Amino acid sequence: MGEGEGGGEKAELVSPSPSSPPAKGGESYILEVSMNIAVCVKRIPKTAEADIFIEKDGTDIKKDHLVFHLNDWDGYAVREAALLKEKHGGEVTVITIGPEESKEVLTRCLAMGADRALRIEGPAVLDGHLIANILSRAIKNQFF
Numbered sequence: 001m002g003e004g005e006g007g008g009e010k011a012e013l014v015s016p017s018p019s020s021p022p023a024k025g026g027e028s029y030i031l032e033v034s035m036n037i038a039v040c041v042k043r044i045p046k047t048a049e050a051d052i053f054i055e056k057d058g059t060d061i062k063k064d065h066l067v068f069h070l071n072d073w074d075g076y077a078v079r080e081a082a083l084l085k086e087k088h089g090g091e092v093t094v095i096t097i098g099p100e101e102s103k104e105v106l107t108r109c110l111a112m113g114a115d116r117a118l119r120i121e122g123p124a125v126l127d128g129h130l131i132a133n134i135l136s137r138a139i140k141n142q143f144f
Contacts (some may be wrong), residue, residue, distance in 0.1 A: 037085065039078050039081050041071065043102045070105045093116040096117075098119065120134060
């Protein structure tokens with residue numbers, strides 16, 4: 001499992017706008033806290049215009065001739081996280097479980113505005129429950 005650096009929350013006291021009424025007993029302040037965001041992303045094959053072939057054992061598709069890219073919905077999530085980061089501060093971390101080839105997806109996410117990327121080498125066979133456990137353990141040790 002990959003290691004990541006933990007970033008702490010940043011808080012800043014901001015004086016109120018001149019139009020806001022003062023609180024009872026004096027001047028009021030607003031506490032602004034930056035938000036760290038984790039986005040889980042997946043590297044998937046582009047299958048729309050590709051011929052799909054099944055492995056001889058029938059358990060998977062042949063992937064050696066396929067082109068892979070970032071899942072479209074994950075790309076939208078990374079863009080939205082980058083917009084939230086610009087508006088509120090903080091840091092965006094993208095996380096994926098996959099082989100070495102998954103680094104290309106993480107590089108794309110960094111170009112889209114993510115600050116950090118974490119690739120976790122997972123077991124060969126993944127099911128939804130196992131993926132959730134791996135991701136929860138990786139995210140639990142970070143400051144989100």
